[in-house]
Amino acid sequence: MAITFRQLEIFIAVAETQQVTRASKKLILTQSAVSMALGELENQLGGPLFDRHGRSLLLNDRGRYLLPLSKAILHQVANIETILTEQQGVVAGVLEIVASSTIGNYVLPYLIGAFMRMHPEAHINMLVVNTMTAEKLVATGQADLGFVEGDINVDALIATSWFEDELGIIVSSTHKLAGHSTFKIPEDLKETSWVMREEGSGTAEIFTKKLGRHASLLKVVTKTGHTEAIKKAVESGVGAACLSMLAVCREAEEGWLKILPIEGMDMSRQLWIIQHKDKIITRLMAEFLRFCEVVAASHLGRECLASPWKLQSLLEKYKIDQESSRSSEGSRDITDE
Amino acid sequence: MAITFRQLEIFIAVAETQQVTRASKKLILTQSAVSMALGELENQLGGPLFDRHGRSLLLNDRGRYLLPLSKAILHQVANIETILTEQQGVVAGVLEIVASSTIGNYVLPYLIGAFMRMHPEAHINMLVVNTMTAEKLVATGQADLGFVEGDINVDALIATSWFEDELGIIVSSTHKLAGHSTFKIPEDLKETSWVMREEGSGTAEIFTKKLGRHASLLKVVTKTGHTEAIKKAVESGVGAACLSMLAVCREAEEGWLKILPIEGMDMSRQLWIIQHKDKIITRLMAEFLRFCEVVAASHLGRECLASPWKLQSLLEKYKIDQESSRSSEGSRDITDE
């Protein structure tokens, strides 16, 4: 048999009280139980942990070595117990989520950061993949939640709409279209060179699909795999590009890029949260979903989540929600008026 | 009942194999045992750790949170076990020693440092006290070993002689006696001012006792409680002092102070190692005692333990001892000839 928690507990009690008898009282056990448990532990560890002269027990060097270590271990266990036991209250655990490119790069990092700051015992891992892979991972249970753009067609999943993202034409502030307030199709199309994502990107596909018969007018000068590279290229004047507002709002706010809506064309697309149909929803998952809901409800979908104070106001909102949901536990209301 | 090591072990096995059945094979248990243990753990922790769809078990967020923590705990336990179990081989534990002033300040720190560097799993705490307190602490078992100067008169203790320390007269290099090779009594006594330790110091007592009838000739200009202060005072020319070689060898080697033996008078005193009569001698204690023995045997008692390369040669000697004592375990001899 191996060494036991109980044995460590008993060992610590004896070491601290310096007596088997006192320890037994503290532990509400008989003296003999303590004595035997201690003996057993000493057996397991191949030698005594105390020096015994007459009626006194004193830690020897091995015991002194063991004492802090065993205390540390028991503390850790106690921590685990309290954190995992109190599903009420603390939000704890490790959530695995997957997200498609735009969301994963430009939205979730901020949200995850904010969420984890508010719940230190929680941890969220994110994997950025394409929509299909995301579906698969959520369907097989390897991920708890997915955040995607495209439509879903796996029936083991349920998808709830999150918020709408909008695509826009971006040009550098020195571009000849920078002065315009909208992008007109097909007029402006002819005179523009384009920087595109490589095939397989949701953003690029939507763009060409929406263009329909005008798609043939696209003069593509560069294709690249990374959104950041596209932004850099556009910024340096290579051409225009079609990207999600989420990806470029920061640069637009700073004035480095200009965003043009396309006249007469709805360039919005729905973002979805997907989860397994019959997966049990844990406290942490529920909390994160609620957080995401608040984000969506705040109409911040169309605003820049990367700017600190908008995120801040978001957190306020979330916290208030949190308070009100806790007020059922008897805490007083916060009425500052 | 509380959560168990075994449960954590089983939990880890299941998490890693992703199956109760596979885990049960790995653990050499029945499938039902594993299933029940897992169920019990989930009970203890107030909720599931896995998502169960059909025949597959997948960690949920709580489980993912628990997994690394429980692994860490089991590792710690395994460490404790191996370190404390293999009394053969590794020297581990925490040794409490007490030492009187001179030894504690000028000898043991170096030895302890060297020893702990050679035995990373061992730790030695030292307390510097007077001889009487040292006796008491060792007698009551609050300390494992004592290193003292005076004679011992508690019969629960055994004292073994360690090495001889020598007292010498120290003067600054610019002192009028600095050119002499010895200190002559009583001639030189008349013309010298003295810096002394306050009463209660072993060193000061020995000096006056040895002087006997000449003690009245001492012109004491300063008394101070700290050896370092005495050295500083002597260095700056206030007067001469009588101190242990151990305390001043470094300054003497550097030429900052001059040491004069007293002509025709044996100024050596015995240093002792004391331990409780019937305390069990653990591996660590034995090892440290052997180390101290080597130090004494090296005749280095009269040399400066603070100088790096002397300590180095000491370590070599100790290591060779160590090798030869291990050769009984079947390792080949080291014969480099």
Place this chain on the structure above:
DNA sequence: AAATAGTATCAGTTGGATTGATGTCAACGT
């Protein structure tokens, strides 16, 4: 529909942990 391969659960057994009683030893008081 049957076979397969996994999990959960039940009743029975075993062994470690606990108890209560007893033995032993050292410290202390008379």
Place this chain on the structure above:
DNA sequence: ACGTTGACATCAATCCAACTGATACTATTT
């Protein structure tokens, strides 16, 4: 010197948690 006290160790008996073997249940595969 002797008995008393207060501590630890040990023994036999008990109890309960952990394990086994069998069975029921469920999802997947054929």
